Structure formats: structure tokens, C-alpha cells
Amino acid sequence: MTPEIVSRYADRPLPRYTSYPTAPHFAPGMTPERYAHWLAELPPTEPVSVYLHVPFCRSMCWYCGCHTTVTAREEPITRYLESLLGEIAWVRDAMGQTPAVRHIHFGGGTPSLMQPRQFVALMDRLRETFRIDAASEVAIELDPRTLDAAMIDALARGGVTRASLGVQSFDPAVQRAINRIQSFEQTAEAARHLRAAGVTGINFDLIYGLPHQTVDSCAETVAQSLTLLPDRFAVFGYAHVPSFKIHQRKIEEAALPDGAARHAQAEAIAELLQDAGYVRIGLDHYARPDDDLARAFREGRLHRNFQGYTTDACPTLIGFGASSIGRLPQGYVQNSVLIGEYQKRVGAHGTAVAKACGFQGQDKLRATIIERIMCDYRADLGTLCLPYGVDASAVMGSAAGLGEIVHDGLAAVSGNVIEVPEAARPLVRVVAAAFDEYLGKAPARHSRAI
Structure with missing residues (x-):
């Protein structure tokens, strides 16, 4: 493509299409009774997928676009998990069945901030609610800076099969500009201990378009990452929306690359990963040729959901936790975004559904x-x-x-x-x-x- 065409389209604000209709078109007014009816109508023989949102971090990364909050204490996480367990019990009763689960994904925030015993208890509750077997993928997003040996052991005991490690950039100047200081050694140690514990599927998340980022710094981050041999990469473009995410105002806008520079960074990363043997998949994913994701891409079985590109073909996704979104045959449902409101709704009704988007027309x-x-x-x-x-x-x-x-x-x-x-x-x-x-x-x- 010519630079003129790239510049004409590169800065257009567009959805990532992890759903359709997209989240801005979800409307308030979803009731617990209506959601329970939708759940009760799920086909009894059809497997489902599950997403659990844990919205806590130890510090705020200034680039972050997730629904999360910072806490140094354990008590808010414990109270939140009590609500999460209550919501799971309500959904189990509303379904009136125990469907098989093909994919479970823990997102956040930093899900691994819960105590190891809490994670094991949460997995036990999920196994009481759904049929989880050796074919089920259990994935979790991790911050290498806060991951310890006890939690890694709990992840393995809980049946986690895939871990996504947030890397973003190894460039010290970029890390300082986004308030995320993370050494290569921390990342390497996390990957090594996860594999040793049996969590063999390792993904790395990278970001381009960050402040002070250059093609050269992107290339260096990729070179370092490749030495750790992750199975997959997700390479996202930084979305700067300071009117929506107030902490992004701490990022110096003058230090952000323009559309042409972002494109150059993305393509440099793509070229290096493909040269290393990774298959370019869709908009922003890369996988080893023998990885399930690469096979799904070659065979036309690739799908897209709120975690990006996936092998998950389940038509139903059940979401748990504040801000989580579910997809049912009738449409999308979303929980209250604010943690306090989520806990209040679960305490009163058993569920925190607040918005919905019923499918209509085309x-x-x-x-x-x-x-x-x-x-x-x-x-x-x-x-x-x-x-x-x-x-x-x-x-x-x-x-x-x-x-x-x-x-x-x-x-x-x-x-x-x-x-x-x-x-x-x-x-x-x-x-x-x-x-x-x-x-x-x-x-x-x-x-x-x-």
C-alpha cells in the first residue's frame, strides 16, 4: 500500500470487532428474570465457554484500557471473590443443567492476585457448575511482576493449560513512560516456572504505538521475546482514549507515534515474527505452525471473541464478574462495570446483569x-x-x-x-x-x- 493510502485510513477510529453488534450498542434494562430465561433456554447438549473478570492490579499501567482498579490489600479481592462465587451459583441454578465447557478464560486486571487457595476454590466451584475435562482449555492472563511460586503451583493444580504474559515492551524508556517497569529476567523466570509446573501453553502480549516507541525498540523487544520461545504472540496497537481512561492522561501525547509510524512498527514486528517461523493470523496474532491457532487459521476454523482470535467455536459464552460480557443465542449481556455496583447487584439478585443487546434483523x-x-x-x-x-x-x-x-x-x-x-x-x-x-x-x- 502507498503511504498516502495508509495515512488516509490509519487514524480512523474503528471497532476491533470482538463482538457484533459492538459494546457501545448494548442498552440498559436487562433484568435478572430475562437473563435467567435466556440461560434456561440453552441447548442441553451444546458446550459453552466461560469468561471470569478479576479487576484488580497492584499498580496502574498508564496505557491500560481494561476495567480494573489498584489495591494493595487482600480484603477487597476476597469480598469480590465471594460475589463471584455467588454469581456462579445463581447461573448454575438458572441453567438447570451442567453443560460441558470447552474454554475458560480468566482476565483482568491481574487474576493471579487472588490467593492460591482462592484460585483452587474457584476452579472447584466451576467444576461443580460445568463439566470440565482434559479437553477443556483453561487460560489466564498474568503479570510476571507479581507471579510467585505458590500461585504457579495453584494454577497447575487448578488445571490451567495456557498463560498469557503481559510484556508490552522491554525498552526502559517506554516502560518508564507507561509506568510498567518489568525486566526481561522477570518474564523469563515466569515462563520457565510455568512450563516446569505443566502450564505449557505460553503467550506473550506486545503493544506498538506506545510513547517513545520506535521501530528499533520494537525489534529489540521481539528479539528478546523470541529467545523465550512463546507459542503465540498477540500484538496490539495502543488505543489512546484519555477521555475514557483518565490515567492515560499521564502519557505525553507528543511522545506518541503517528499513524504512519504505528504502521511501520506493526509491520516490523510482523516481519520479524514471520521470519522466525510464526504464522501471521488475522489482525494481530502470531503462532507457531503446529499450534492449534495456526491450524485453525489454515483450515478456516478461526473465530474471534472478546479475547481476540481463538479456536473457540462455542456459540455461547457465559461471563462472570464486573464488566464481563456474555454471548447467548438470544444476544449479548453485560454485567455492571463498577465493582461496588456489581457486588451490590449480586448480593440483591444473584446476578449483576445491567445491559443487553438482543439480536435482531441481520x-x-x-x-x-x-x-x-x-x-x-x-x-x-x-x-x-x-x-x-x-x-x-x-x-x-x-x-x-x-x-x-x-x-x-x-x-x-x-x-x-x-x-x-x-x-x-x-x-x-x-x-x-x-x-x-x-x-x-x-x-x-x-x-x-x-
Whole structure:
């Protein structure tokens, strides 16, 4: 792509499309009774996935866009976990069944800040509520700076199979600018001890577009990371939204790279990882060729959810914890975001559901089209529209700005098939957004296209 085309699209604010409709279109008013009805209607033989949000950290990273809070004490975490256990019990009763679970993901925050015994107890409660077996993936996000041997042992005893280690950057200047001082040695030790305990799936999270970051510093971080042989990388572009995340105001905006520089950093990282043998997957993931994620990409089985690209094909995701989002056959549900409000609602009702977005019209069809574009860089609308009884040419014709996108080389259209050329893949969200009927219809803060 020419620099002119990159600059034209790179700074456009667009969703990451981890859901469709996206979260800004969720509306208040979801009741416990309605949510219980949705849960009771889940197909009894269909497996589900589970997400648990633990919104606590020891210090605030200034780049962070997650729903989390800082605490130095154990008591707030203990009280929160009591509410989490209560919510799980309520969902179990509402379902009236014990479905199989294919994927469990602990996010945050820093989930490993709970005590080891608390994590084991939480896993025990999940095993009482769901059928978890050796085929189930149990993943957790970790901060190497706070991870200790006792917690690693608890993770192994709890059945964790995959750990995502936050790295972001090893450049000291960047670390100082984002308030996250983390040595290479801390990261290496965490990876080594996790593997020794049996947690063999290791992911690294990197970020580009941070203050004072350069192509050279990105390259050095990748070089150091590769010596630790992670199975997967997730490489995210920093989303600077200081009006939404107040702590981001501590980041010096003048030190942030522009769209062209962000693109150069992202592509430098991509080239180095691919040269090292990793398969580039979708917008921002990389995996070893023999990894399940790489196989799913090759075979057209890749999916996208709130954790990014995944092998998880379950149509139902049940969310637990403050701000968590679930996806059911009827639509999306979201819990209260604030910890205090979450605990109050669980105490009063057993659940903290506050928002919902019921599927309507072409939502499911467009969600599928967007997912295939994001995962495969290609969508055959003729095939995808058929089960819905919808005219594919009409959907293609309604795609917003598609003519300009095709003219600029971001996509090619042949009949009812749309494809993203390899050179344009960093801007795949622009192509996916053409099929988003909701974009621009509600106030929303999105990250840059690159």
C-alpha cells in the first residue's frame, strides 16, 4: 500500500470487532428474570465457554484500557471473590443443567492476585457448575511482576493449560513512560516456572504505538521475546482514549507515534515474527505452525471473541464478574462495570446483569460476515447469506463506502465474494466496518485502524 493510502485510513477510529453488534450498542434494562430465561433456554447438549473478570492490579499501567482498579490489600479481592462465587451459583441454578465447557478464560486486571487457595476454590466451584475435562482449555492472563511460586503451583493444580504474559515492551524508556517497569529476567523466570509446573501453553502480549516507541525498540523487544520461545504472540496497537481512561492522561501525547509510524512498527514486528517461523493470523496474532491457532487459521476454523482470535467455536459464552460480557443465542449481556455496583447487584439478585443487546434483523448474518473477513480476509456472501434467506448482492450493495475501499486496493470484489489483498491486511478492520450497520449511530470510542 502507498503511504498516502495508509495515512488516509490509519487514524480512523474503528471497532476491533470482538463482538457484533459492538459494546457501545448494548442498552440498559436487562433484568435478572430475562437473563435467567435466556440461560434456561440453552441447548442441553451444546458446550459453552466461560469468561471470569478479576479487576484488580497492584499498580496502574498508564496505557491500560481494561476495567480494573489498584489495591494493595487482600480484603477487597476476597469480598469480590465471594460475589463471584455467588454469581456462579445463581447461573448454575438458572441453567438447570451442567453443560460441558470447552474454554475458560480468566482476565483482568491481574487474576493471579487472588490467593492460591482462592484460585483452587474457584476452579472447584466451576467444576461443580460445568463439566470440565482434559479437553477443556483453561487460560489466564498474568503479570510476571507479581507471579510467585505458590500461585504457579495453584494454577497447575487448578488445571490451567495456557498463560498469557503481559510484556508490552522491554525498552526502559517506554516502560518508564507507561509506568510498567518489568525486566526481561522477570518474564523469563515466569515462563520457565510455568512450563516446569505443566502450564505449557505460553503467550506473550506486545503493544506498538506506545510513547517513545520506535521501530528499533520494537525489534529489540521481539528479539528478546523470541529467545523465550512463546507459542503465540498477540500484538496490539495502543488505543489512546484519555477521555475514557483518565490515567492515560499521564502519557505525553507528543511522545506518541503517528499513524504512519504505528504502521511501520506493526509491520516490523510482523516481519520479524514471520521470519522466525510464526504464522501471521488475522489482525494481530502470531503462532507457531503446529499450534492449534495456526491450524485453525489454515483450515478456516478461526473465530474471534472478546479475547481476540481463538479456536473457540462455542456459540455461547457465559461471563462472570464486573464488566464481563456474555454471548447467548438470544444476544449479548453485560454485567455492571463498577465493582461496588456489581457486588451490590449480586448480593440483591444473584446476578449483576445491567445491559443487553438482543439480536435482531441481520445481526447474526453481519456478525458472521465480519468474523470471516477478520479471520480469513475473505467472505463468500453467497454462501453465508444462504441459511438466512437473504439476498447476497443486496448485502454487498449496502456495504458502506465499499466502492472507495475497492478503488484504494483495500478489498477486491468478485460477484458476491469479497477478499482483502495481503498488502491491505493491516487495514482489515476498514473492510469489516463496511458491513457494520451500527457504526456511527451511537457515541463510541474506538482505537485507530492501525
